[in-house]
Amino acid sequence: xxxxxxxxxxxxxxxxxxxxxxxxxxxxxxxxxxxxxxxxxxxxxxxxxxxxxxxxxxxxxxxxxxxxxxxxxxxxxxxxxxxxxxxxxxxxxxxxxxxxxxxxxxxxxxxxxxxxxxxxxxxxxxxxxxxxxxxxxxxxxxxxxxxxxxxxxxxxxxxxxxxxxxxxxxxxxxxxxxxxxxxxxxxxxxxxxxxxxxxx
Numbered sequence: 001x002x003x004x005x006x007x008x009x010x011x012x013x014x015x016x017x018x019x020x021x022x023x024x025x026x027x028x029x030x031x032x033x034x035x036x037x038x039x040x041x042x043x044x045x046x047x048x049x050x051x052x053x054x055x056x057x058x059x060x061x062x063x064x065x066x067x068x069x070x071x072x073x074x075x076x077x078x079x080x081x082x083x084x085x086x087x088x089x090x091x092x093x094x095x096x097x098x099x100x101x102x103x104x105x106x107x108x109x110x111x112x113x114x115x116x117x118x119x120x121x122x123x124x125x126x127x128x129x130x131x132x133x134x135x136x137x138x139x140x141x142x143x144x145x146x147x148x149x150x151x152x153x154x155x156x157x158x159x160x161x162x163x164x165x166x167x168x169x170x171x172x173x174x175x176x177x178x179x180x181x182x183x184x185x186x187x188x189x190x191x192x193x194x195x196x197x198x199x200x
Contacts, residue, residue, distance in 0.1 A: 011200040019077045019194040026101070028073040032198040035072070037105065039064045039129070040155050042096025043189025044110035044121035045083035046180040049141055050090060054182040056120030057138030058083055058093045058189050059110030060153035060160055061175030064129030066105045076102040080109045082189030085178050090115055093178065096124060099192040105129040110153055110177045110189060113138055121177055123153050136160070138177045152177025152187060160189075 015029040028035070044058030061080065080097025096109020105128040111121035123135030136153035138160065152160030155175030178187030 013197060014200050015198045017196045017198065019079055020191060022079055022081065024077045026073065026075040026077050026196060028071055029198050031200050033071050034067065034069040034199045036197040037066045037068065037101045038156070038195040039099050039101050039105050039107045039126065040157065040175040040192045041099045041107040041109035041124040042080035042082040042192040043152060043155065043160060043175050043177040044096045044112040044138065045085045045093035045188050046138065046150070046152055046178040046186035047093045047113035047141065048086045048089055048091060048184065048186040049180065049182045051183055054141050054150045055090070055180040055186065056113040056141040057150045057152035057160060057180045058113050058177030059121035059123040059137050060135030060155040060177050061096050061109045061192050062107040062124035062126040062135050063133040063156035064105035064107045064126030065131040066101070066129040068104060077194050078102065079194055080192040082191045083109065083112045083178070085186040085188040087185050093121055093186065096175070096189045096192065099194055101194055107192065109192065110135050110175070113180055121153065135175060138180065141180055150180035152179050152189065157193070
């Protein structure tokens, strides 16, 4: 992993491009001969619990990491949206969208927290990368009569939402899952991201 971040023999880091729009095109910086791509799916939305329990959080988006040589350019980049939170009790959270560096690697979004208060959303999965990572699952719901919330799962980029039990809290870092709540709207997942490190 450290080698991926530092670069490769024969070339230094030229530039970093960060894609957050739903659909974009990667155009290489002049002089680029190889790239390392990080693709992360959107975070899943949390569930809203009713009186007496806090529902579970959504899962974090998966991440694929790939090295590509040859100075590729003109690649379609897709960034998965975060799954929405819920306004009604015991509704299934919305799954995060899939992100892609088209033709090379993809990463699915985290799952939304399921119906019922005890479950949580599973993390998404990276695919076709040199390294493929699963996002963290959300925290399961509980019936404890406290103010303890149920945070969303984290992604490669960090943790999901904070554990607020009566307020919606978005996923935080790229691909983070939304929080589960009690008697309040649940948190939405954060959008995914595609990051391209360009080397000479």
